[in-house]
Amino acid sequence: MISEYSKKMGKENQMTDNLKYHSILGTKINVTDMEKTVRYMEAHLEELKGHYICVSNVHTTVTAYRDPAYRAVQNGPAMNIPDGKPLSIVQYMRGEKEAGRVPGPDLMPELFRLSEEKGYRHYFYGSTQETLDALKDKLSEKYPKMKIAGMYSPPFRPMTEEEDREAVERINAAEPDFIWVGLGAPKQEKWMADHEGRVCGVMLGVGAGFDFHAGRVKRAPKWMQEICMEWLYRIGQDPKRLLVRYLDTNFSFVFDLIREGMKGKRGIDAVNRKQKKSLKIAMIGHKRIPSREGGVEIVVDELSTRMVKLGCRVDAYNRYGRHTAGKRYLQYKGKEYHGIRLITIPTFRNGKLNAIVYSVLASFRALFGGYDVIHFHAEGPCIMVWLPKLFGIRTIATIHGLDWQRSKWGNFASRVLKAGEKMAARHADEVIVLSKNMQDYFQDTYGRQTRFIPNGIQRPELYEAEEIRKKYGLEKDGYILFVARIVPEKGLHYLIDAYKNIKTEKRLVIAGGNSHSQSYMEEVEAMASGDPRILMTGFVSGRVLEELYSNACFFVLPSDVEGMAVSLLEAMSYGNCCLVSDIKENTEVVAEYAVSFRKSSTQDLQKKMEYLLEHPEVRAAYQEKAADYICGKYNWDDVTEQTLRLYEDGITR
Numbered sequence: 139m140i141s142e143y144s145k146k147m148g149k150e151n152q153m154t155d156n157l158k159y160h161s162i163l164g165t166k167i168n169v170t171d172m173e174k175t176v177r178y179m180e181a182h183l184e185e186l187k188g189h190y191i192c193v194s195n196v197h198t199t200v201t202a203y204r205d206p207a208y209r210a211v212q213n214g215p216a217m218n219i220p221d222g223k224p225l226s227i228v229q230y231m232r233g234e235k236e237a238g239r240v241p242g243p244d245l246m247p248e249l250f251r252l253s254e255e256k257g258y259r260h261y262f263y264g265s266t267q268e269t270l271d272a273l274k275d276k277l278s279e280k281y282p283k284m285k286i287a288g289m290y291s292p293p294f295r296p297m298t299e300e301e302d303r304e305a306v307e308r309i310n311a312a313e314p315d316f317i318w319v320g321l322g323a324p325k326q327e328k329w330m331a332d333h334e335g336r337v338c339g340v341m342l343g344v345g346a347g348f349d350f351h352a353g354r355v356k357r358a359p360k361w362m363q364e365i366c367m368e369w370l371y372r373i374g375q376d377p378k379r380l381l382v383r384y385l386d387t388n389f390s391f392v393f394d395l396i397r398e399g400m401k402g403k404r405g406i407d408a409v410n411r412k413q414k415k416s417l418k419i420a421m422i423g424h425k426r427i428p429s430r431e432g433g434v435e436i437v438v439d440e441l442s443t444r445m446v447k448l449g450c451r452v453d454a455y456n457r458y459g460r461h462t463a464g465k466r467y468l469q470y471k472g473k474e475y476h477g478i479r480l481i482t483i484p485t486f487r488n489g490k491l492n493a494i495v496y497s498v499l500a501s502f503r504a505l506f507g508g509y510d511v512i513h514f515h516a517e518g519p520c521i522m523v524w525l526p527k528l529f530g531i532r533t534i535a536t537i538h539g540l541d542w543q544r545s546k547w548g549n550f551a552s553r554v555l556k557a558g559e560k561m562a563a564r565h566a567d568e569v570i571v572l573s574k575n576m577q578d579y580f581q582d583t584y585g586r587q588t589r590f591i592p593n594g595i596q597r598p599e600l601y602e603a604e605e606i607r608k609k610y611g612l613e614k615d616g617y618i619l620f621v622a623r624i625v626p627e628k629g630l631h632y633l634i635d636a637y638k639n640i641k642t643e644k645r646l647v648i649a650g651g652n653s654h655s656q657s658y659m660e661e662v663e664a665m666a667s668g669d670p671r672i673l674m675t676g677f678v679s680g681r682v683l684e685e686l687y688s689n690a691c692f693f694v695l696p697s698d699v700e701g702m703a704v705s706l707l708e709a710m711s712y713g714n715c716c717l718v719s720d721i722k723e724n725t726e727v728v729a730e731y732a733v734s735f736r737k738s739s740t741q742d743l744q745k746k747m748e749y750l751l752e753h754p755e756v757r758a759a760y761q762e763k764a765a766d767y768i769c770g771k772y773n774w775d776d777v778t779e780q781t782l783r784l785y786e787d788g789i790t791r
Contacts, residue, residue: 193221260287420504572701619714
């Protein structure tokens with residue numbers, strides 16, 4: 139039976155007087171927590187019957203901000219509780235010290251337990267029949283004294299007036315105290331508003347709460363819920379449906395808040411530049427430093443180390459995970475390294491989610507670091523470049539290569555990387571590229587001007603073959619060298635195929651480990667296993683790597699895709715004759731000081747390798763000039779100076 143209070147109460151007075159609320163983007167949301175909410179609902183249950191309660195999050199708040207009709211629905215309930223933690227954070231930052239979070243899926247068991255004591259009756263409206271059946275079984279097992287008055291799965295189409303009337307009659311006949319509505323936003327809120335005063339229980343819209351408690355969908359870990367990353371976990375569960383939705387509404391939430399005056403609150407506004415004596419910089423996008431896992435890691439290491447020496451404060455946001463470059467690097471976890479503060483970001487072990495989770499968490503963490511500059515490295519992490527930009531922090535993006543083109547990535551990953559590239563082009567204060575070809579690409583594709591700042595190198599000391607003789611039986615000029623990660627775009631399969639057709643006693647040394655490409659690694663190992671001349675060392679560094687560079691007959695880089703290969707710079711700095719694929723990113727680096735072959739052509743690669751093997755005088759001519767050329771043109775100190783100037787260009791002191 140519908141209470142007299144429900145019949146008489148007007149919509150304009152439906153927000154109860156003794157519950158505080160705070161408006162966020164035009165939606166009134168209660169300032170409350172779980173204990174206060176449950177206590178209030180217990181005390182005022184009879185008054186609440188016939189009315190509805192919204193369980194709001196970022197998605198519903200942004201949707202209401204965009205849609206006045208839906209905003210009216212969101213502002214009409216007896217209660218509107220903050221399900222999403224960002225809502226309670228905004229309330230707290232605006233001075234509401236009692237602000238807490240009341241997640242709908244957590245509110246349900248609180249009321250279920252109370253119902254076993256009080257005898258409250260529950261009706262479940264929404265979802266599929268399979269989910270309702272599973273939900274009934276789970277609830278009966280966990281809350282045996284709880285009274286389930288009924289369940290109904292409406293059709294996935296608009297209901298006729300007769301069907302709707304019958305559904306209402308069915309609900310009221312069951313005499314529920316609580317009517318749980320699981321239709322998803324905004325459908326469930328509109329349904330509740332349309333049925334206000336027509337049903338005898340209090341309606342609560344809980345979205346995916348049915349699926350969670352039925353055991354059909356797993357909730358995010360507590361730590362992700364606490365740092366506002368539950369939405370990211372949900373994307374991982376259903377990326378096709380939720381990726382665009384969450385990226386859209388989460389971005390809009392921050393943007394709209396800033397536009398409405400949140401900028402400058404509680405310490406996350408732009409730094410007062412006049413009080414800064416030196417730049418404070420965050421590096422985001424590498425796996426971890428110190429490490430030689432890839433070119434990005436080397437670049438971040440070289441830049442950060444030099445910037446610290448020049449008086450800057452640098453924080454490097456390392457990704458949690460196994461150091462494939464060697465256990466010796468683990469000693470630096472959570473510590474300082476050459477004056478660089480290392481901040482380790484937790485991530486999933488799942489390689490597909492690892493990078494995006496890291497990028498999101500690192501970017502949010504960096505908002506509170508008081509940085510003058512946040513420097514994003516690589517396309518994927520640049521998907522978050524907009525966030526610090528919105529908060530007035532200068533953002534720099536270095537695109538090390540067109541990663542979305544790399545064959546190791548699947549369709550979803552490629553789309554994310556491409557999105558990161560677009561974000562960098564549209565939102566970064568400055569975009570750094572490593573080649574003139576990349577400059578042309580960004581100009582032609584996005585109309586975006588970029589800054590060409592190449593990677594650097596420094597002249598190394600040469601070493602005799604001592605360690606590599608003991609460890610691998612290698613002598614000077616006794617081997618052809620490949621140094622890079624074992625990933626498809628590096629073209630190692632071309633090199634092995636070409637080498638196997640060459641009659642030579644010189645060995646092929648492959649120095650590198652895999653990176654998210656285990657299947658390719660296995661393919662390469664299978665190709666190499668039939669030729670005893672091929673040596674695969676895995677990741678090498680330190681003295682062993684220095685000796686490999688110092689004593690090679692020549693160096694080969696058969697890449698299909700590159701940014702600016704650090705291993706190529708290193709090989710030339712040691713005075714090596716180099717043979718590279720003729721992609722522009724390689725030929726720009728080597729100019730006339732190395733030999734090139736047609737990209738992806740095993741036949742041409744074989745021909746050029748045989749030529750170099752048969753003509754030692756040609757190799758010597760390239761060796762004589764390589765180091766002077768590369769070390770004169772590409773210098774880490776110059777690169778660091780150019781990068782710092784770029785940082786400072788947009789900072790008013």
